[in-house]
Amino acid sequence: MINTYQTSGFPPPVPTRHSLRAPEPGQNRAVVRVLVGVVALHLLLSVGGFFYLFTDRRPSALESANSNGEATTSARSSERRSEKASRIAMASMAVKPPPHRATGTDKAAMQYLQWNMDHSLRRNVDYQWPSWLKVKQAGDYYVYARVSFSRGGAPGLPLLSAVRLKHSAAGEPQDVMKAYCSLGGRTRGQCTASQGQVLHLHAGELLGVWVENATWVDYDMGATTCGMYKL
Helix, strand or coil: CCCCCCCCCCCCCCCCCHHHCCCCHHHHHHHHHHHHHHHHHHHHHHHHHHHHHHCCCCCCHHHHHHHHHHHHHHHHHHHHHHHHHHHCCEEEEEEECCCCCCCCCHHHHCCECEEEEEEEEEECEEEECCCEEEECCCEEEEEEEEEEEEECCCCCCCEEEEEEEECCCCCCCEEEEEEEECCCCCCEEEEEEEEEEEEEECCCCEEEEEECCHHHECCCCCCCEEEEEEC
């Protein structure tokens, strides 16, 4: 058997006490200074980055362009809404009771419903006091009228309401819509005549609501109304 634990070579020399001496104090101080400098530089860069990002950050050119574009788009949308609103033509009219006393030619005026302007809405539609709406913009309009009656004349006769049109202030009125209701053989009660239709109207034309006797109409808020809006 071969003995592997024996060798013919010489063992390495044992290190002397002088070769194991500690590093000098000056070398330790140099290493500490380098580490302190690295830590201080890292802290300085971190604080500077924080202030740049959160306290004094200015928008880039791309961000400024996007912001200006959004502002321009918002302004254009507002202008379009204003322009669209300016083209809207509508009226929703409330009515009021006629004068208690009327003589002569005033009796004819009592056959037309009179507007209560304190509770009416109009936009791009004029009115001719006290009973007519005047068209400002030509076009197709949906015109409606709802007339509620609380009393009538002869028992059994239907009560009539009509929307009338005049081509000018001095023109002759003509019926363009009619509606009837009945009190059922009584002279007092409640019935409503409703009507609605699309009409092509020209600028300057006038619309009013005619009844046989305006004192028969129910003037409670919302019971009787008339209106129009442009399609």
